[in-house]
Amino acid sequence: MDKFTIKDMNLYYGKFHALKGVNLNMPKNQITAFIGPSGCGKSTLLKSLNRMNDLVEGCKITGDIRLDGEDIYGNIDINILRKRVGMVFQKANPFPMSVYDNIAYGPRTHGIKSKAKLDEIVESSLKDAAIWDELKDRLKKSALGLSGGQQQRLCIARALAVKPEVLLMDEATSALDPISTGKIEELCLKLKNQYTIIMVTHNMQQALRIADNTAFFLLGKMIEYGNTDQIFSNPREKETEEYITGRFG
Amino acid sequence: MADAINEKQSEIKAINKIAFSQRLKEYKRKPLSLVMYLIVVLAAALSIFALVFLIVYILVMGVPHLTPDLFAWEYNSDNVSCMPAIINTIIITLLTLLIAVPFGIGAAIYLAEYAKRGNKLVKVIRTMAETLSGIPSIVYGLFGMLCFVTAFQWGYSVLAGAFTLSIMVLPTIMRTTEEALIAVPDSYREGSYGLGAGKLRTIVKTILPSAVPGILAGVILAIGRIVGETAALIYTAGSTTGLVDGVMSSGRTLAIHMYMLANEGLHTDQAWGTAVVLLVLVLGINTLSSFIAKKLSSKK
Numbered sequence: 001m002d003k004f005t006i007k008d009m010n011l012y013y014g015k016f017h018a019l020k021g022v023n024l025n026m027p028k029n030q031i032t033a034f035i036g037p038s039g040c041g042k043s044t045l046l047k048s049l050n051r052m053n054d055l056v057e058g059c060k061i062t063g064d065i066r067l068d069g070e071d072i073y074g075n076i077d078i079n080i081l082r083k084r085v086g087m088v089f090q091k092a093n094p095f096p097m098s099v100y101d102n103i104a105y106g107p108r109t110h111g112i113k114s115k116a117k118l119d120e121i122v123e124s125s126l127k128d129a130a131i132w133d134e135l136k137d138r139l140k141k142s143a144l145g146l147s148g149g150q151q152q153r154l155c156i157a158r159a160l161a162v163k164p165e166v167l168l169m170d171e172a173t174s175a176l177d178p179i180s181t182g183k184i185e186e187l188c189l190k191l192k193n194q195y196t197i198i199m200v201t202h203n204m205q206q207a208l209r210i211a212d213n214t215a216f217f218l219l220g221k222m223i224e225y226g227n228t229d230q231i232f233s234n235p236r237e238k239e240t241e242e243y244i245t246g247r248f249g
Numbered sequence: 250m251a252d253a254i255n256e257k258q259s260e261i262k263a264i265n266k267i268a269f270s271q272r273l274k275e276y277k278r279k280p281l282s283l284v285m286y287l288i289v290v291l292a293a294a295l296s297i298f299a300l301v302f303l304i305v306y307i308l309v310m311g312v313p314h315l316t317p318d319l320f321a322w323e324y325n326s327d328n329v330s331c332m333p334a335i336i337n338t339i340i341i342t343l344l345t346l347l348i349a350v351p352f353g354i355g356a357a358i359y360l361a362e363y364a365k366r367g368n369k370l371v372k373v374i375r376t377m378a379e380t381l382s383g384i385p386s387i388v389y390g391l392f393g394m395l396c397f398v399t400a401f402q403w404g405y406s407v408l409a410g411a412f413t414l415s416i417m418v419l420p421t422i423m424r425t426t427e428e429a430l431i432a433v434p435d436s437y438r439e440g441s442y443g444l445g446a447g448k449l450r451t452i453v454k455t456i457l458p459s460a461v462p463g464i465l466a467g468v469i470l471a472i473g474r475i476v477g478e479t480a481a482l483i484y485t486a487g488s489t490t491g492l493v494d495g496v497m498s499s500g501r502t503l504a505i506h507m508y509m510l511a512n513e514g515l516h517t518d519q520a521w522g523t524a525v526v527l528l529v530l531v532l533g534i535n536t537l538s539s540f541i542a543k544k545l546s547s548k549k
Binding site: 050052055057079080081082083086087089091093094095096097105106109110155158159162 | 442446
């Protein structure tokens with residue numbers, strides 16, 4: 001079952017042609033990784049999936065992107081789309097509020113007011129993000145006082161709190177130490193049973209460790225897409241091989 | 250063994266501490282840096298001296314005249330009490346803020362959040378706001394008199410004064426609020442939109458709370474200008490001595506009260522006393538506002 005299908009997608013920032021004719025299907029309950037050198041368009045593609053690019057001025061998209069067969073650039077409520085497709089950013093961005101309010105922000109946005117229900121969501125989200133034990137005694141403390149790794153897992157919990165179907169992770173571990181990174185990777189493997197995860201990563205080892213499928217991008221074009229093991233052990237394209245063996249990029 | 254280590258500890262000379270003699274030697278090699286050092290120290294000392302001198306002078310001249318009579322409820326020609334003026338000042342300040350703050354913050358939200366970046370209208374508004382904040386306040390006074398007092402036929406009134414002052418402080422509030430909103434990291438906006446929050450919710454729940462200290466700083470600046478203003482008020486709110494009994498009645502603020510006392514030349518001592526009251530009032534407002542700002546930002 002494909003969660004996302006992208007057909008003949010082109011994206012322009014003003015005159016700059018940032019993504020060229022991308023075709024990609026991402027299966028449900030699997031981890032899909034985008035790899036490639038900086039500026040190849042992988043983050044741009046990720047941001048098109050929950051329409052965060054709408055906030056960028058001069059961004060123009062053509063083609064067809066569907067979530068469960070539904071055209072996400074058609075007649076749909078963007079806020080509902082972003083509820084279904086959650087996002088974790090490169091730099092942890094907790095709001096300047098308490099841990100509790102950070103997690104409750106999303107559910108409150110979507111109309112949940114009951115304290116008991118919010119309590120339950122906060123606890124289950126933090127548990128899902130494997131950070132409940134560390135934070136259960138400091139729910140009322142400011143989220144800005146947490147360590148970088150904790151902040152990022154808090155952001156994952158915050159994204160999970162609105163019960164999304166897809167989780168987009170934009171280099172979510174690039175600013176973290178190896179131990180925190182390990183925890184988040186473990187978390188991804190656990191979460192993929194319930195969610196579809198699409199991640200951008202600069203760390204090829206990470207893609208190899210946790211991704212089911214990998215797509216390689218270069219200069220706005222998707223060069224190769226397939227099973228992660230096949231991409232890394234037996235790439236079809238010469239550019240892919242050169243990139244993963246570290247000859248450029 | 251432990252003693253031996255302690256002994257060694259005390260023998261160690263910290264290499265990151267520079268002795269005065271060493272610094273002197275350094276200056277000998279680079280005399281220009283000594284000149285620079287002396288200039289900046291002198292500048293700092295003179296600035297502080299001017300401020301301290303001013304405050305001490307006002308206190309010395311004014312404090313002896315802070316008699317209970319000065320705070321009597323009634324003003325009359327025998328006892329030029331400043332109590333009505335204090336209350337009028339508070340009323341005019343609140344009224345002005347009531348008008349200027351919603352408009353100022355609203356305009357700033359439009360400029361920072363809704364208008365497209367590089368929009369021509371935004372540039373025009375910004376230039377106008379900067380120009381407005383540079384206009385001498387007597388010009389606002391003249392405008393207020395011609396517009397509110399004469400054309401609208403409000404007469405000399407607190408309302409005319411408050412509207413005139415609102416126009417005067419609007420650019421200040423708008424600009425500081427806009428700066429505060431722009432300073433809120435984009436990651437907060439992304440985070441909020443990413444969770445499916447709309448624009449309104451993002452602004453009200455995330456951006457405005459983070460910008461509160463900056464906005465309050467602008468409001469404090471505005472209060473300072475309102476409380477200290479004379480030129481813009483003298484022809485709009487007038488200089489009646491009594492307590493105002495409604496927005497359409499004329500009344501003098503503390504600054505005008507002081508100006509009139511000094512101008513008439515009969516109550517110079519009381520003018521000094523009023524100056525002390527004004528000084529304390531402004532100091533009090535500033536302390537209170539920064540206390541509130543700290544409370545609000547630490548609550549997060």
